[in-house]
Amino acid sequence: MILSKFEVKFYQQLESFFQSQNFGLVLDQKQFRKATQNGFQNIIFSVSETQKEFWIEVNFGVRHEFIEQIAQQFLNNAHGYSQSANTLVISIGKFQELKYFRFKITDEEQLSKTLEEVKIFFKETGFDFLNNSNTLRNIDDILNDSPTQPCRFVYNQVHRCFKGLIVAKLTDNSSFATITNIYRHFLLKNGTDNDLLNYEHLVSFLHHYNPN
Template identity: 45%
Template sequence: MNLKTTEAKLYYALYDFFEAEGFRLLMDKKQFRKNTPAGFTNIIFSVSEYEKENDAWVEVHIGCRNEQVEQIAQQFLNSNSVDFRSDANTLIISTGKYNNVNYFRYKIQNDEDLADACESIREFMQSSGFSFLSTINSVSDIDSLLNLLPHKPSKFLYNQVHRCYKGIVAAKLNNSPQLERLTETYRRYLAKFGNEAERHNYERLVAYLNYYGKN
């Protein structure tokens, strides 16, 4: 089963399930998405080629976009495409990582594998996924998840440089009493792992946040 066929059958098999929960299919963005007052929540599918021809790997990611956080953070992030910014997730985690199983993917070789994968996805969403998505809509939710353990990598974002930017924005919007400590923690992280442009833009962001909301 080639990649395009796998994708098409996957979306078709899950369409009714996600539609019943208020999610609409955005095939060009490879996801099911549900708008929320704060932005949106989504389920994203990454389909890639397996070692053998016509076999595929399917990885599933769930997450959200908080418009308040992204409207500020995206002004300072080095994004490859301006068009991508309106679709950027604030939080994103694979279903495998959510269950503390790194690099978990479904191997699809035939229709039976596809049916088993879809059933597993439905079970995950019903047992954990939908409830998780319902708890990550507000700025305080974002602040809590990104900034609870600032000295450790966050499993709720793949790009840890972006975590620094989005974490500090969420802390500011949430009036976090830990803002100064977080600012310095992420500054140290970028000093070690970021490039010059990322460090410079972070300082621009911090200066912007110092005056945000004062007028």
């Protein structure tokens, strides 16, 4: 993995801030990560350069290990990715309902401003969201509160069907049967034959699964 001088500088200038909240730098995955009782929280940076301009997108989210251990058995992810997949993830722009938002940096002044804006966002909003999204109950609310609508906290809506169904089972959601059928209908329209087959395998697995 090759990091640009700018990326190294950018991460270094954020490291002490995130360390103060117990996030460590995972350089090979370009993220800061904090272990939790149920998995981890992370803040992920995507940096691109065009004609002396740097564009930065910031995503943040959580992984709930129990959900992912089940889900990754039925999703077609590479093994390496499955070990680090997020359960929930969203960009700062999408969280604030700012379409296509990224930070633009062309000089030192804009770099300092961007660093400060990232820190302010997490102090005022981001850390609270991450801390409130660790529990099965809150993940169930996020994924399954409106199962007929896209969920903005998951980029892959096919994966949302699998993870939403799993957490509905784990929380004993009273709408489990309805949620099962809604996600099945979504996959019939938007998934592949393999997605649907894997989903039916998951449904069968959960039918016989007892989390206790």
